[in-house]
Amino acid sequence: MSSGKRTGVFVCHCGNNIAATVDVVKVAQEMAGEEGVVCTKDYVYMCSDPGQKAVIEAIKENRLDSVVVTCCSPNLHEKTFRDNAKAAGLNSFTCEIANIREQCSWVHKDRGVATAKAIKISRSAVRRVGRNQALEPIAVGVTRRVLVIGGGIAGIQASLDLANAGLDVVLVEKQATLGGHMIQLSETFPTLDCSQCILSPKMVEVSRHPKITLMTYSEVQEVSGYVGNFKARILRKPTFVDPETCKLCDDCSQVCPVVVPNEYELGLTARRAIYIPFAQAMPASYTLDESACLGLNPIVCGKCKDVCEAGAINYDMRPRSEIVEVGAVVVATGFDLYGQDNLGEYGHGKYEDVLDGLQFERLCSASGPTKGKVLRPSDHSEPKDVVFIQCAGSRDPAQHCAWCSKICCMYTAKHASLYKHHVPDGRAWVFYIDIRSGGKGYEEFVQRTMENDEAIYLRGRVSRLYRENGKIRVLGTDTLSGQNVEIDADMVVLALAMQPSTGTAEAAKVLKIGRDKDGFLAEAHPKLKPVESVTAGIFLAGTAQGPKDIPETVAQASAAAAKVIGLLSQPQLSHAPTVARVRKAHCTGCEMCVDACPYDAIHLANGKAVVNDVLCEGCGACSATCLRAAIEVINATPLQMNEMIEAVLNF
Amino acid sequence: MIDLGALHTQVRDILETGEVRAVVGWRRGSRGMLAEPVTIATPEEAETLVWDPTCFHNLSLTLVEERKKPSWRPGKPIAVVAKGCDARSLTVLMQENCFRRDEVYVIGVSCAGSGVLDERKLAQRLPGVEPDSAAFDGDAFVCATAGGEDRIPARELMADRCLECRDAHPKLNNVVFGEAQPRAFDPPFAALARFEQEQVGVAERWQFWQRQFERCIRCFACRSVCPMCYCEECVVDSINMAVGADTTAAEKANRIRWIERSASRADNIGYHMTRALHLAGRCIDCAECERVCPVNIPLRLLNNKLEREARVAFGYEPGASIDLPALVASFRDDDPNHFIR
Amino acid sequence: MEAILDKKNLNDWIAALDGWDAYAPALEDGVWSYRPASANAALAHPNTVQPPKGFAFPQREIFFRFEQIKGEAPRLTPVQPEPGRRVVFGVRPCDGRAVPRMDRVFADHVDDGYYRARRKDLAYVGLACHKPQSRHCFCKSVGGSPVSTEGLDVLLTDLGERYFALAVTDVGKALMQAGGALFAKAGASERKAVEQAHAAAVAQPQRGVADAAAAPAALKAGFDSPLWEELAQGCIGCGICTFLCPTCHCFDINDEVTGAAPLKGQRVRTWDTCQFPDFTMHSSGHNPRDTLGSRLRQRVSHKFRYFHENFGMLQCTGCGRCVSQCPVGIDIVQVVNRVAGSI
Amino acid sequence: MGDNIYLPQLARIAHIKEEVGGERAIKTFRLEFENGGGFEHACGQCAMLSIFGRGESMISIASAPHIKDYKQFSIMRVGRVTAAFHELAVGDVVGIRGPYGNSFPVDAWRGKNLVFIGGGCGLAPIWPVIQTAVAQRGNFGEITVFYGGRSPRDIMYQAELEKLRGAVDVHLSVDKQEEGWNAFCGFVPANLMDKEPSPDNAIAITCGPPIMIKYVIENLRQLGFKDNQIYTTIENKMKCGVGKCGRCNVGKDYVCVKGPVYCWDDLKGLPAEY
């Protein structure tokens, strides 16, 4: 039906690619009979220079306001022809492509049939363009500051990369110190360099970097806005110690009467209510753990304040909120280990000498609870038989985690090897299902552990373990020999599955970004957008997105940083204008579209749906869901679809 | 049985205290024994409310109509007497933000072990006689006629949907009268199952439906009576009904006519299929559409079909909770995939 | 012309009506409606759900088809109703009385060719009522009668095993003559029986409009009564009352497009109703009758006042359909009585 | 064909003039009958114009009856059919049937003073009367035209109105003051009260948006006009044009037959359903 448009249709022969099968002249003639079509042309190569010039001329001569080029796939030349239309003074959105090559001339032989189909395809493009609106890309201003959530190696790396690129960074860490899990590791595979030695300098760099604002002991509570323009509210919990004045003298912790397990040492040692997580903690300052303290309000004990000569302790500190405006967010909230207490077959975490990997890392660490000696927790004796169990909780969809935690093969090999370095006469037993050692130097590392360090690898599962006579009796099978194995172990180390941290779940909720079925952060596309979240402007790094080791974490962190740098290097962001639009009079505010939108681009205001143009990707899910036709995607409206259907069926 | 006196007292009380600004209920109608919907605003009118087997109207529709009036103001709640099915439809309406929970004061009435009657069944059971009243009486309806009283087993007169009632006791309520009683009529979707057994093949089904659809006179009573069909403008309206101050001429000119208003087979089908799909996950089986259809089109089958599909394939139960996302606005990873190549 | 037809000869009579397509009420899917008469038609029906008005005024009528090639003038092809004589059996007197009322509407001012074309080939064989079809009947109070012949060509009266057939019009006479020997002469006893049957039918109690003669003036006086909104409280604004009414005749005209290159389609008339909110709504959204009460008032006033003002008779024939089929039981008799009684 | 009251004749667009732009644009179309068709009309009558595939609209015939070569219509773009009209070009062929409705009793007004009061698109229905009166200038007394639009750009028939000056007293107004506007500023009824035309031997003819008409009639009565001196037209929704489809029904009247022209004396007795 009449649209009042002046449309030109340009039919390309594509040499013989189209013309051999499709009667292009007939297509042009038919299109001339369409409502609103005022000029048609066919030409041998429309995309060639002369072809494009001819289009421009025709546009000018016939005062066209819209253009259909019937040619090859829009994937090839949509941009070409839209740019060309623009060069002729048209809006690029008033140019549509009808694909009569890939979807027609190349796949059909019969000239009559192919021509008939080409006519339908072209006609539907003509009808569609008749209702297209001229559109300009949506310009979005950007704040050149980045919020990084999580201060593990992923967050640290991303922050440094971003800051070094000249962007302001706000790094928010939940704990009292930077470092994440990596700072707990003793040495790292495959090179066995000391974790602290390589991480501490980065932590220092972060704390000193003029572009980085470090907010430890803080949490992101709320994030609003959209790419380029997020607003985050950050809760800064009180440490009750002024980091500037704290001299790290340790006097306070000496007098503190409260003793609680030390998280950093995974409970292998204790700390006081006022403490520093570890010597190299960053920021270098003590923290008063309010939940452990005997009482601040009213003050019950007050011993630490009395002894602090520097006067760094201030009981009146209160939580405060800070709002930061950022253009992008990197989420690097890391992992937790799958709880030992979930593993009934391995004693529910009840046996002191059954450790998890991280605890073992601490035992091996020179700065750890045993000063680098491998001693078993129960009696501080040197274990002679140590059983390492891989896949503890991993790859077990029926009972535990379905996924492979990817790093356990490697760190178990590392643990076995470290143990043998510490206790050369000890025996290291490793139960494994497969060895997955893909990675540069990884396979060699495992082989060295087996051969040089003589770790005994048993392929099979441990069915049960229990305590007996001060030992841990491990019952398992060696599936290679088919024999049952029983080992009286002094110590058992479980390579627990890596799962998304609780902080990751919290962050996903605050940021309203998706998580996959396992709870790891969902990437926008598993292959092509592995560091992007579904929400534009929010990026993912590290183990919060999936199990990975340090090199991979760092690589992803840098990749995320690069994405952010790319994003924020633009003076303005531009967003495709083919977004959803609400027809207010029809909207009843039922929120179905809100639920259907994968991008959270719709919200309700005054009982009507409102689309955030910047978030909308124009997928049309909302429009297909709304019963009342109250929301539609511009230039792909139901009206246009209706007319295209009519065109195809010649209705 | 519920205590009508207690219901009257409750209604009077909430109107007197001003807890609600009006009460939607049933009163004796002008046509014979039937009850009719009424909105009352004064405590004195409380006594006029009735509750008997002729209270088949789903009063959430009346509430929706109230809401559409310019006099509607948010704030003080309005009360509505609701059967089990009515309460489910209120739930869906709240799910869709048609009302906030605190805008509606739900006075639940339990159909306890019974249900409302079906006029057509009554006409068949008592040909040529029209009772003056009908009352619940345990497992029977007592119909008073000029010739005396007729006690008819409930099963014989009860509306089909009541025989298969999913929940006769209004779950959503501020106050509820009557007991939740276990029921022993038919399982849900019994009529649907019967139909499917009788009309097995595609050709048979088509024959059946063709006849039904051809009969439709497009009076739109089915849509008008449906509490979920509260759209400002329906896909089958012939002109723009939703005209706002900012509605442009172009918008009016470009209104899509998916379906013509002609009562022709294809257009009738277009209407009914669209409506069935629009009610998927929203229809709570009050069966009002089927009841009002003057030409007896078994619309309930269509809606039941999709309701069962939603339940079986998607584990979705309409009207179960205010917080549920809509059926068609949500999905599960394991939704059926078998039909896709 | 008066004659007697054995009930068992009814179908033979129908078969003998050469050149006529016959229709009679049949029960299908629980609905009584007019269908092509079967070989064993029996007139044992209550009143049909739909009146026979569709025979002369179908719900959908194509006026003409159009076709327009771009740049050329449109080509219009008028569509005429298919010729053919049709006879409708079993029409109740209330529906019969609707016929002259519809005739008036469609011939008033200018003649509607479509209606006329169908109507001139249409005959109605009525069936007198012995007792009200339902408690909603009120034909007597609006000037009708259960044995009225108005609008009918033949009136049959059930006399047990036989019908007493009265030809009301020449067409009716011809129809009966076509039955030839199937009809027996009516004797005095039959005449007597019919008189008695008619008297008994008329004597049957019926509810009704209190004072039909006063209704037009009363409704005029009660135009601004708040009762209208109150009475319409439950109304859901559907089309049942009007679509099923034997005398409601409002319609819509629309273009149905079936092709765009070249443009093709047809202009069709479809029933419409004053009960739909869009009926009177302007493009601007302004609606002169924007409440249910105002629309109920229009319907009732049209039947009981405006039609009377224009044609000197009430439009309502008392068939009771709008009452019995209304989903919420709005009762036109009560409405008239209450509004009239309130002034 | 002549028998078919719903079948339009065909007419070709001979000329299009853009009167007013914007969202509610007005264009004037001059239609010439095809195939020797045609009809005569009287002042105030209307015709059903069709665009096939879109539908029909009732539009006042805005040209004077004495012009036989063509019929002119001024159409405001508001919806399905009218918007389609605005997309047509000279040479396009549309459908037309009519004439419908009653007319202004112009002959009965001989010797009287005529006061026209129009607003928005409401000049179109009374334009034939103005034209006729001017053509028969000697037959009438004073002729005054009040006409207003929202802004100077919303004034239709601008050039024609200018040409009238001399023969006719023209008082233009706009709702809101704008640069370059030297005439009255304010609503039409206010302009009327400002100029205070005398009711003596006068007939007032008003047409425009319902709300304007309401005030104009009030004001006219204040000025002393009797109900039988006031004429107006009403535009109810119409489909058939021949008093059958029931849409335009107001009281006992089918406006398409008994209207659209009403003397206030008669109209005030009808329900206010317009």
Place this chain on the structure above:
Amino acid sequence: MSAQTPYEPKIVAFLCKWCSSAGSDLAGVSRIQYPANATPITVACSGGVSPQFVLSAFHKGADGVLVSGCHIGDCHYMEGNFHARRKLYLVKELLEFTGVEPDRFRMSWVSAAEGAKFAQVVRDFVEDLRPLGPQDKLKAERP
């Protein structure tokens, strides 16, 4: 159409831009031949195909309707095909329930790499439609 021409089912094919339309492009690039009965309408996402479009295509006389999108998990918009699957499942069930041959409506997941699959889907669809003959159940009778 003359009476002798064999019946050729008319198919409206809604193809998502990212996968199925790209897949059909690949079929073209690979010169895989398939019947010309299906005319593509490219949409952003299968999730944007409203049931109304499907009904409308039948109403306007389509003999078959195909909706094709990315494989589950591969949607460019993450969840679009999940939405499509649920909604269109209902459409399919309803069609079948009312006696419209279920084979007239088809859905497929075709990735950008599955040119051959796309061709096969169309081929199969055409073959399945042939024995059903023209669709006139839902088609508007507009003589």
